[in-house]
Amino acid sequence: MTKQIHLAAHFPGVNNTTVWSDPAAGSHIEFSSFVKLAQTAERAKFDFFFLAEGLRLREQNGQIYDLDVVGRPDTFTVLAALAAVTDRLGLTGTINSTFNEPYEVARQFASLDHLSAGRAGWNVVTSWDAFTGENFRRGGFLPQEQRYERAKTFLSTALELFDSWRGDEIAADVESGVYLRDPAAGSFAHRDAHFDISGRFSVPRSPQGGPVILQAGDSDEGREFAAAKADAIFARHGTLEAGQAFYADVKGRLAKYGRRHEDLLVLPAATFVLGDTDADAQERADVVRHQQVSGQTAIKLLEQLWNADLSGYDPDGPLPEFDPVVGEHTVARGRASVRSHRDPLATAREWRALAEAKNLSIRELIIQTSGRQNFIGAPATVAEKINELVQADASDGFILVPHVTPGGLDEFADTVVPLLQERGVFRTEYTGTTLREHLGLDGARPGGAA
Amino acid sequence: MGITSTGPHLAVALDGAGWHPAAWRADGARPQDLLSAGYWVDLVREAEAGALDFVTIEDTLGPGGDRDNPSATGTDQVVGHLDSVLVAARVAPLTRRIGIVPTAVVTHTEPFHLSKAIATLDYVSGGRAGVRVRIAWTEDDSRLFGRRDLGAVRLEDAKQPHLRSPLADLFDETADYVEVLRRLWDSWEDDAEIRDAATGRFIDRDKLHYIDFTGKWFSVKGPSITPRPPQGQPPVVSLAHASIPYRLGARQSDVLIVTPFDKTEAINVLDEVRAEQAVAGRADETLHVFGDIVVFLDETTQAARDRKARLDDLAGREFASDTGVFVGTPAELADQVLDLHAAGLSGFRLRPATIPHDLRAITRGLVPELRSRGAFRSDYEATTLRGLLGLSRPANRYAA
Numbered sequence: 001m002t003k004q005i006h007l008a009a010h011f012p013g014v015n016n017t018t019v020w021s022d023p024a025a026g027s028h029i030e031f032s033s034f035v036k037l038a039q040t041a042e043r044a045k046f047d048f049f050f051l052a053e054g055l056r057l058r059e060q061n062g063q064i065y066d067l068d069v070v071g072r073p074d075t076f077t078v079l080a081a082l083a084a085v086t087d088r089l090g091l092t093g094t095i096n097s098t099f100n101e102p103y104e105v106a107r108q109f110a111s112l113d114h115l116s117a118g119r120a121g122w123n124v125v126t127s128w129d130a131f132t133g134e135n136f137r138r139g140g141f142l143p144q145e146q147r148y149e150r151a152k153t154f155l156s157t158a159l160e161l162f163d164s165w166r167g168d169e170i171a172a173d174v175e176s177g178v179y180l181r182d183p184a185a186g187s188f189a190h191r192d193a194h195f196d197i198s199g200r201f202s203v204p205r206s207p208q209g210g211p212v213i214l215q216a217g218d219s220d221e222g223r224e225f226a227a228a229k230a231d232a233i234f235a236r237h238g239t240l241e242a243g244q245a246f247y248a249d250v251k252g253r254l255a256k257y258g259r260r261h262e263d264l265l266v267l268p269a270a271t272f273v274l275g276d277t278d279a280d281a282q283e284r285a286d287v288v289r290h291q292q293v294s295g296q297t298a299i300k301l302l303e304q305l306w307n308a309d310l311s312g313y314d315p316d317g318p319l320p321e322f323d324p325v326v327g328e329h330t331v332a333r334g335r336a337s338v339r340s341h342r343d344p345l346a347t348a349r350e351w352r353a354l355a356e357a358k359n360l361s362i363r364e365l366i367i368q369t370s371g372r373q374n375f376i377g378a379p380a381t382v383a384e385k386i387n388e389l390v391q392a393d394a395s396d397g398f399i400l401v402p403h404v405t406p407g408g409l410d411e412f413a414d415t416v417v418p419l420l421q422e423r424g425v426f427r428t429e430y431t432g433t434t435l436r437e438h439l440g441l442d443g444a445r446p447g448g449a450a
Numbered sequence: 451m452g453i454t455s456t457g458p459h460l461a462v463a464l465d466g467a468g469w470h471p472a473a474w475r476a477d478g479a480r481p482q483d484l485l486s487a488g489y490w491v492d493l494v495r496e497a498e499a500g501a502l503d504f505v506t507i508e509d510t511l512g513p514g515g516d517r518d519n520p521s522a523t524g525t526d527q528v529v530g531h532l533d534s535v536l537v538a539a540r541v542a543p544l545t546r547r548i549g550i551v552p553t554a555v556v557t558h559t560e561p562f563h564l565s566k567a568i569a570t571l572d573y574v575s576g577g578r579a580g581v582r583v584r585i586a587w588t589e590d591d592s593r594l595f596g597r598r599d600l601g602a603v604r605l606e607d608a609k610q611p612h613l614r615s616p617l618a619d620l621f622d623e624t625a626d627y628v629e630v631l632r633r634l635w636d637s638w639e640d641d642a643e644i645r646d647a648a649t650g651r652f653i654d655r656d657k658l659h660y661i662d663f664t665g666k667w668f669s670v671k672g673p674s675i676t677p678r679p680p681q682g683q684p685p686v687v688s689l690a691h692a693s694i695p696y697r698l699g700a701r702q703s704d705v706l707i708v709t710p711f712d713k714t715e716a717i718n719v720l721d722e723v724r725a726e727q728a729v730a731g732r733a734d735e736t737l738h739v740f741g742d743i744v745v746f747l748d749e750t751t752q753a754a755r756d757r758k759a760r761l762d763d764l765a766g767r768e769f770a771s772d773t774g775v776f777v778g779t780p781a782e783l784a785d786q787v788l789d790l791h792a793a794g795l796s797g798f799r800l801r802p803a804t805i806p807h808d809l810r811a812i813t814r815g816l817v818p819e820l821r822s823r824g825a826f827r828s829d830y831e832a833t834t835l836r837g838l839l840g841l842s843r844p845a846n847r848y849a850a
Contacts, residue, residue, distance in 0.1 A: 069652055072675055074676065077535065080539035099562075100560070117487070179474060179525060179526060197595065198593050198594075200512055202512055204485060294650050
C-alpha cells in the first residue's frame with residue numbers, strides 16, 4: 001500500500017545550519033518570522049510546526065558563542081500565539097524535563113491543546129549539565145544514567161495529570177446550577193523516586209487528551225522510551241540503509257508495549273537545497289555549505305573535536321599536529337556536539353587521513369565532514385527521493401529544516417509539495433482538525449470519557 | 451502630572467465567567483466556552499473597544515475556587531482554567547493596542563522561564579505585555595509541586611511588616627524573583643544583535659550580560675536566552691491587601707493594585723505605600739496605585755441591586771469580597787472613581803461581577819460616561835503598555 005508522507009517545518013535553529021548572513025535572512029525573534037514560517041507550512045498542508053529549545057546560551061573557550069544565531073523565544077508562548085494565526089497546523093515544541101516540574105508543564109500543554117483546539121505536541125528532552133542548571137533555582141544536574149529515568153517518570157506523571165480529567169465532568173447546566181458533575185474531578189496522587197505530588201489538576205481534559213508526544217533520542221534508551229511512550233520519534237538517519245535499520249528497530253520495539261506499527265511515526269530531520277536543475281542545486285548547495293561553515297566557524301567546530309583553543313590556526317591551512325585533548329573539561333558548553341565525538345582520537349585519525357588524501361584545508365574538511373544537506377536537487381528529484389525513502393520504510397516523513405529564516409520553506413512549499421500531491425502521497429487538504437488526526441493517530445489519547 | 455489631568459487609568463480583571471460565583475448562570479454567560487480561545491479573544495476585544503489600559507487574567511496553580519465565597523457542594527461553581535500566560539499569548543496577535551497582563555505564580559516556578567515567557571509575550575503583542583506576580587502559599591499548592599515545605603504561612607501576618615514570618619519570607623522571595631525577571635530582561639542590550647558579516651559575528655557578546663543573581667532562595671546566572679523585549683521592562687503588577695505586599699509593590703512593581711473599601715481607607719493605604727516607596731529608594735519613580743473594585747452595573751441603581759440579589763440567590767449566599775463592591779449605575783461609578791482618583795489613586799482595576807454584562811457596562815457605559823466628563827481617552831494614544839501607563843522606555847541597567 002502506498003504510504004502517505006508526513007511533513008513538518010522546523011524553525012531554523014541556533015546553530016550553523018542556519019545562514020543568518022544570507023541577504024534574505026530575517027529576524028529570529030520577531031513574531032512575524034514565526035508567523036511567516038508557520039503560515040507557509042500550513043499553506044503547504046504540513047502536519048506540524050516545530051520549535052526547539054535551549055536554556056543557556058552556548059559558550060566556547062569560556063565566552064558566549066557569537067558566530068551563529070543567538071537568542072530564541074519561549075516555546076510555549078510562541079506556540080500559543082501561533083495558534084491565533086493558524087487553523088490546522090500542529091504546534092509542537094521542545095520542553096525540557098530536567099528544569100521543569102510535571103504539574104506546571106502538564107498545565108501548560110493542556111492549556112495549549114485547548115487554545116489550539118487540539119494541535120499541541122511536546123518533544124520531551126532531558127538535560128544533564130550543571131552549566132544549564134545555573135539558570136534555575138533547582139540548579140544542579142542529573143547523572144547521565146538518570147536522565148531517561150527522570151524523563152520517563154516526568155512524562156508518565158504528566159500523562160497521569162492529563163488523565164485526571166475524563167472529559168465529561170463539566171455540565172455547565174445553567175438551569176440546575178450544576179457546573180461540575182464530579183466535585184473531585186482532576187484529583188491525582190503520584191509518588192515515585194523523582195516526584196511526590198498530589199492534589200487537583202487545574203486544566204480539564206483537552207481536545208487531544210494531551211499533547212502528541214515526540215522524542216528525539218537515538219540511543220538505545222531513547223529508542224525504548226519512544227517505543228513505550230511517544231507518538232513520533234525524530235531521527236538523524238539520512239541514508240536509505242541507515243534509515244531502514246532505524247525504522248525497523250524502533251517499530252520492532254512497539255509490540256512489547258502492546259502498540260501497533262502505526263502508533264509511532266519515524267520522522268527524521270532533513271535539510272534541503274533546491275535548484276532549477278540538479279546541477280544548479282548542487283552548485284547552490286556548495287554555496288550554502290560555505291555560508292554555513294565560514295573560516296571562523298570551521299575553527300570553532302574543529303575545537304569541539306580537538307577540545308582545545310585553536311584560535312591561532314588558519315582555517316585555510318592544515319589540521320593541528322597535536323592530537324585532541326581528551327578529558328572531563330570541554331571547551332564548548334551548552335550543546336551536545338562535544339559529547340557527540342565519542343572517540344575523538346579515532347575521529348581525528350579519520351579526518352587526518354581524509355585531509356591528506358584529498359589535500360583539504362581545515363575549512364574544506366569541516367565542510368565535508370559536518371554533514372551535507374539531505375536533499376539536493378531539482379524539485380522532481382527531491383520529491384522522488386523523499387517518496388522513495390518513505391515508501392521503502394526508511395521513514396514516515398521528514399521534519400524539514402530550512403537554512404534561511406523565515407522564507408526558507410517557500411520554495412519547497414511551492415515546488416516540491418505539489419509534486420508529492422500529484423503522486424497522491426501527500427494531502428491536498430487537511431482531513432482532520434487535530435494534530436493526532438494529521439498524523440493518523442487515534443482521535444484522542446486513551447483515558448478520556450467514551 | 452499628566453495622569454491627573456486626563457483622568458484615571460482603567461483596567462479590567464478577567465476571571466472565568468466573572469467574579470460572582472453564580473456569574474456562569476447569568477444571562478449571556480458562556481459557561482461552555484470558558485476553556486476556548488474564542489471566548490478570551492472576545493473578552494479582550496471588548497475591553498479594547500473601550501480603549502482600556504489593560505486586562506489582567508486571573509490564574510492559580512490549582513483548580514481555583516473562591517476563597518471568599520466557598521462552594522458548599524463543590525459542583526456549583528466554575529472549576530478549572532487555562533494557564534493565563536498562554537491565554538494572553540493566544541489573544542495578543544488578535545488585538546492591537548490593549549495591554550495584556552497574565553498572572554504568574556512565583557512561589558514554585560522558575561524565574562528564568564517566566565522572564566522569557568513574558569519577554570516573548572511582549573514580542574508577540576508588539577510591546578503590550580505585563581505580568582502580575584502572586585504567591586502560592588497554601589499546602590495544597592505546595593503539594594502540586596512536591597518540592598517545598600513553606601512552613602506555617604498565615605495570611606494575617608501580612609499586617610505585621612516588622613515580624614519575621616513565613617509569609618514575609620514568601621514576599622521577600624517574590625521581590626528577589628522580580629529582581630531576576632528584571633535583570634534577565636536587561637541581560638541583552640538593545641543593540642546586541644549586530645549581524646556583522648565582516649567579522650562573522652551575529653552578536654556583540656560584550657552587550658550580553660550575566661546577571662549573577664545570588665539570593666537567599668535561589669541563584670540565577672543568565673543571560674536570558676531571549677533578547678530584551680520591545681518595552682525593555684514589561685510592567686510588573688501586584689495585588690496587595692496589607693503591609694507586607696504593599697512593601698513588595700513599593701520595591702518592585704510598576705502598578706500596585708490595592709483593595710480599600712472606602713475613601714478613607716484608600717487615603718491611608720496610599721500614605722503607607724508612598725512611605726514604603728521612599729524607603730525602597732523609588733520616590734522619584736512612577737508607581738501607579740490602582741484601586742480594585744467589583745462592579746455590578748445597570749441602568750438604574752435598583753436594577754443593579756436586583757440583579758445582584760438574584761445572583762446571590764442562585765449562589766445561596768450573599769456575595770463577599772476581598773475588596774470594595776460597587777452596585778449601581780455607570781454614572782454613579784464614574785462619580786466614585788473620580789472621587790478616589792482625586793484622592794490619589796491613579797487608576798482602577800474593575801472586576802466585572804458577570805461577563806459579558808458587567809464587562810460591557812464598563813466599556814459601553816462607564817467609559818462613555820468618563821469621556822463625557824473629559825476624564826478618559828477617546829482612543830489609544832500609545833502603542834505599548836508602558837506608553838499607556840505614561841512610563842518611558844527605561845535605560846538598560848547594564849548598558850555602559
